[in-house]
Every structure is written in structure tokens, then in C-alpha cells.
Amino acid sequence: MTDAPRRRTSLFARRSWGETSRISAILRKETVGGALLLVGALLALLWSNSPWADGYRALRDLTVGPASLHLDLTLATWAADGLLAIFFFVAGLELKREFVAGDLRDPRRAAVPVAAAVGGVAVPAVLFVLIAGVDGARGWAIPTATDIAFALAVLAVVGRLLPSALRTFLLTLAVVDDLLAIVIIAVFYTSSLAVPPLLAALVPLALFAVLVQRRVRSWWLLLPLAAVTWTLVHASGVHATVAGVLLAFTVPVLRSEAAGGPDAGPGLAEHFEHRFRPISAGVAVPIFAFLSAGVTVGGLAGLATALTDRVAAGIVVGLVVGKPVGILAATWLVSRFTRANLDEGLNWVDVLGLALLGGIGFTVSLLIGELAFGLGSARDDHVKVAVLTGSLLSALLATVILRARTRVYRRVHEIETLDEDHDGVPDVFEPKADGHVD
Template sequence: MTDATRRRPSLFARRSWGETSRISAILRRETVGGALLLVGALLALVWSNSPWSDGYESLRDFRFGPASLHLDLSLATWAADGLLAIFFFVAGLELKREFVAGDLRDPRRAAVPVAAAVGGVVVPALIYTAIAAGAGGGAARGWAIPTATDIAFALAVLAVIGRFLPSALRTFLLTLAVVDDLLAIVIIAVFYTTDLSVVPLLGALVPLVIFGLLVQRRVRSWWLLLPLAAVTWVLVHESGVHATVAGVLLAFTVPVIRSESAGGPDAGPGLAEHFEHRFRPVSAGIAVPIFAFLSAGVTVGGLAGLVTSLTDRVALGIVVGLLLGKPIGIMAATWLVSRFTRADLDEGLNWLDVLGLSLLGGIGFTVSLLIGELAFGLGSERDDHVKVAVLTGSLLSALLATVILRARSRFYRRVHEIEQIDRDRDGVPDVFETPTEGTAGR
């Protein structure tokens, strides 16, 4: 092997040991959240298709809140606008962490998951648009539904079927899903804002700036920060922009590393890590499962009702977009990056691994359901078709990914067992350590 070959860039190369450890901790928490999300969705489906389905509808449509602030909302809307703001706050923290202090601050490493996420948005949108064209009834508004990847659901499936897959693949899926969330936020803010009120939106800058100044000074007092966050959320909601965007804006103000006055980056992490530890369990364990419970309930009506729902062009576009569009977009973008950068897959990896992860990208749940509600209205007939389609496309994607990744996981099991043996006294596998001048060649 020549020196030039050795220097060729590598796709899905190992991250640093510290970054790998941090990602592993996140994956464990998201896996639990994915299991709770699945439980919430199943409960909603069972209840909404039982003789007591009227009770589910009554619960979802129960309204409360101050009407003077235009916050007299249904319980389902509170979950979509309020609880998901916590989910997007955590996603914003993770996104900022990745690009400020994570391994993805290196543009060469960021290129692959970013390109894959973009491809995984563009191709499903094009497929949906082609299939839903001419369907009428504003069908075109649902183009963004199959573009989202549900991070908790996908990671939960990966945890069950791919326990021995290399950590670099898991990191790739997590990063892709985080960038996917960012794209979803932009799509929601730009394309699903119908009536924009500039005054409340400008007013939201006041509590947002104060919140940012406080967190930059490492203020953690909840009695100061939570009211400011709540006011920001209310004003963004009042402006017509979807209220979950407020969660992302707040997250972007939180420092990832300590300021130079506090000792520089080497002095330790900023508040972002602290807030992530605090709010990720709330997001994964409470906010997302409750949203799933209040959004996934749809009366299928037996096999005939299922067929009727899936023959709607909107539903068909969603299923095909998730099942085919997502993996095609992710695979194509990854391949193009490898071609333009002349990068090879990391040693031992196979394009089947990328295909399996790309199929997991077709598990669209939380954000897909949210966009479906924004596009067609909560409780509408077409929204019910969206729910059936999202559940069907996500289930089929998960099943196909299971077939591929379980086979690959068995292959990597032997590699994993070797790496478990190859550990030093410091607990860091040798593969994560760079030989120094004094140890090289030993």
C-alpha cells in the first residue's frame, strides 16, 4: 500500500474516544425514549380502535389555557406546540454541540452526514410530489411529511438489531438525524408559517436576548430562565411561526464551552451539556411519548379502512417516500461525497451497512406526524391517512433494516469481541489511541 493510499480520506472513520463515549451515553438514553414512544403510539392505536374510541377523541380535543393570549388550545395541540418545543430544545443543544465542540466541527467529517441528511430530504420530497400530483385538496402541502427521521424510534430499533455494529455507524445515524431535525425546523418555519405577525416575533427577541445573556454568564437559576423561555415561546406562538422553533432559538444561545474569561475551552463544558443532561430525559421520557400518544391514534377501520387510506395518493407518496426515497437519497448523497472526495469506507465496513442505516432513516414518526397536522389540519380525514401512511412506511423501513443490519451485526460480533480484549489499563481501546513517537512500532 502506498503512502498516498494511506492518506486517502475515510468515510465513517472512528471518532475520538471521548466523543464515542459521549455518543454512546446519548444512544442509551434515546433508546429508552424510543421504547416509550413506541408504547405511547401502540396505546393510542389500541384505544382509538376500541369500543371506547370516543373517550380518546374527547381527551385529545379537551381544551384549556388563557384565551386572552390565544392559548386556549386542545390537549393534542399543547403536546405538538408545547411539549415538542422541549424536544427541539434538546435537538438544538445537540446540534450546536456537534458543530462547535464535537468531532463534526471538522468540515471533512461533517460533510458526509450533512450531505446524507440533505439527500434524505430532497429525494423523498420529490417522490411524494410526483405521486401526489393531481390528487387535489391541497395534497401538495404534504411534501415535507416523508422527509423527517425519528431519532428516538430509529435508535431504539438500532439498539435491538445492531448491538455489535461499529460505533462510527451509530454516530453517523445520530448526526444524520440531528441535521435532519434542523432541516425539519427550517421547513416548518419557512413553509408552514401561514400568517406571520412581525410585532410578536420581534418582541420574542427581548426575552430571547436576556435568556442568552444569562446563560452566557452561566446562570442556571430556573426561576429566571424558565419564565424567559416561556415568554419567548408564547411570543413565537403568537407570531404564527410554529412554537417549537422557540426551543431551537433558545438552545442556540446556550454556550457549549466555557468562555475564555472562565478558563478557555480546556476549562470544561459550558451550560449546553448541563441542560442536555437535565432536559433529555424530559424530552425522551415525557414530551415525545405523550405527543405520540395524542397524535398516533387513528381509527383504521379494519383491512378495508387500511386499504382505503393507503390508496390515497398522499398516503402512497408518504409510504414510498419513506421506504424508498429516504434510503435512495441518503445512499446517493453518501456515494457522491465519496466520489468527489475520493474517500473510501473505513476498513471493515460495507455499503450494506450504509443501506441498512439508510433504511432506518425511513422511520419517520414524531416530526412527520407534526408536519402532517400542519399540512392538513389535526383530525381531518387526510390527516388520518397521513398517520396510517407514516406508521406503515416506518414499520416497513424498520423491518427491511432489521433484515440487513441483523446479518451485519452477526459479522461485527467477532470484531467487537476482539476489541473488548484489546484494552489497556486506562480502559480506552487501543484502536482509539494514536501512537506517539515513543510508542510507535512497539
């Protein structure tokens, strides 16, 4: 009696239709957010390089807030510390959902995006340090972040037919990338630590956790507790965006047994994500981009001067070379040691295209640049020029590769959307007689 043939392990296996639909909805929202982010960055660049540049700097440096609470901050700082806390709150919700109910709870499925994210952080960091030298080493983490909204905005234009498995891989990679960025900011960019306010932040955080665990949704209870937690974390010296992640990690992903258990529908995390993702993608990140991307380039001569800075050169090389090399190498190593294969019709050039999209760094890269070298400093201006240049080059290279594969993606797209029984679920996502999905 012969054994049944073993089912081939796929490097980019399809998820269930329900999960694919959820991911598609997230990608659509992030794509819109990416377009708004680009608009905000473009407006900032145009204004800061116009005859009215002093007005932009005056707006960016305008100080508001109560001095008694040490919250008399510039608008740029409010955007980086306050609005991005919303961004990281949503990222934290998605992180927890992936680890509790998504692909990251399965080590086999998590191996590829986790390895790719780690490779996409390690290689550009090493290249940056080698190029920037000891003098600029503090900015080592700048080229390690992927801006998913920016990347998806590019993908919406040049790769809208990209197979669902590759889109999911890009989003999951970005989720793990966000986790690594959170750890990096908390550990490496906390200049001074005040323990009393950090310990005090545990009180409102615990009260928030108790309420959300009891499925309380009342904003007038939760929002003040979140604000107090943010204020105390800010006062402790830890970057205030970490408060958004801590709050998100307390939110339950699955429904309680009293409410019908996991099979009864989405938990409170998905409810909050649905409410706050549009605010994050449509308001918080674009405003941050507007207040952070403004840099006076000074024409081609100014651009050349900025890019001759070793720190700027390290950022560009890290984003354009380091990110794709790290992602591609890590993915290849996983396939090598697990003997997993690419899906039929896909090629390693498709992975290279995605890896180049991973080199589009913006939101977190600009934030780390400000933390490393100081907002408004000469080197911070060079960082902005380098991040924009590296991201643009990565986007252009990814465009060339992904556009060249349009015919293949169109064929896969036709398979993934075919619904011959008209039940609303494409045939390829329906289980076969052996219980598997194609």
C-alpha cells in the same frame, strides 16, 4: 527520497474515545425514549380502535389554557406546540454543540452526514410530489424526517453490535435532519405572520441569552423568559417549536476563559442537554406520540382505503424508497468525489441498513402532517396510517439487513472493546506512535 504514503481517507472514521463515550450515552437515553415512544403510539392505536375510542378523542380534543392569551388549546395542540418545543430545544443544543465543538465544525467530517441528510430530504420530497400530485403537494415534507428515537429503539434490538462509527453517523445525520426540519417548518408551514409579537419575542430571548452567556443556571429566572418567548412566537404564527431552537442557540457550548476555557470541561449547553434530554425523550415525545398517533384504522378494509389515498401512497414510498435512496446515493457521491473508502470489514450493504433506518419517520412527520392538512381531518388520519406503515416497513427491511451482518458487527465490536492495558480506554481509540488513532 520517496514521499511517505498518504494515509487512507475513511468514510466512517472513528472519533476520539471521549466523543465516542458521549455519543454512546446519548444513544442509550434516546433508545429508552424510543421504547417509551413506541409504547405511547401503541396505546394510542389500541385505544382509538377500541369500543372506547370516543374517550380517546375527547381526551385529545380537551381544551385547556387561558383564552385571554389565545392559549386555550387542545391537549393534542399543547403536545405538538408545547412539549415538542422541549424536544426541539434539546435538538438545538445538540446542533450547536456539533457545529461548535463536534464533527460538523470540520468540513471533511461533516461532508458525509450533511450530504446524506440533504439527499434524504430531497429524494423523498420529489417522490412524494410526483405521487401525491398538486392536490396533496402541501404535505411534501412529511416523508423527509427521521425519528432518531424510533430508529435507535429498532437499532437497540437488531443492531446493538453496530460499529461506533456507523452509530455516530446515524446520530449526526439525524442532527442535520432536525436542522433541515426546523427550517422547513419555520419557512414553509407558517401560514400567517404577525410581526409585532415576533419582534416582541426578541426581548425575553435577548434577556435569556444574556443570562446564559453569564452562565446563569437559575431556573426561576430562565424558565419564565423561555415561556414568554414561546408564547410570543406562538402568537406570531411561526410554529412555537421554533422558539425552543432559538433559545437553544443562545446557550454557550464551551466554557468561558474565566472558567478555564474549552479544556476545563463541558459548557452550559451540555449541562442543559443532560438535564432536559430525559424530559424530552421520556416525557415530551411519548406524550406527543400518544396524543397524535391515535387513528381509527377500521380493519384491513380501512387500512386499504387509507393507503389508496395518493398522499398516503406518496408518504410510504417516500419513507421506504426515497429516504434510503437519497441517503445512500448522497453518501456514495461523497465517497466518489473525495475518493474516501469504507472502513475495513464494512460494506455498502451496511450503509443501506442505516439508510433504511433513516426511513423511520414519526415525531416530526406526524407534526408536519398536522400542519399541512389539519389535526383530525380525514387526510390527517391517512397521513398517520401512512407514516406508521412506512416506518414499520423501513424498520422491518433494516432489521433483515442488519441482522444478516451480525457476524461482521460482532468482530468489529470485539476490536472496539479490547482493552489489554486495562486503562478504561479501548486500545483501538488510543493514539499510536504516529499520533493517529486506528
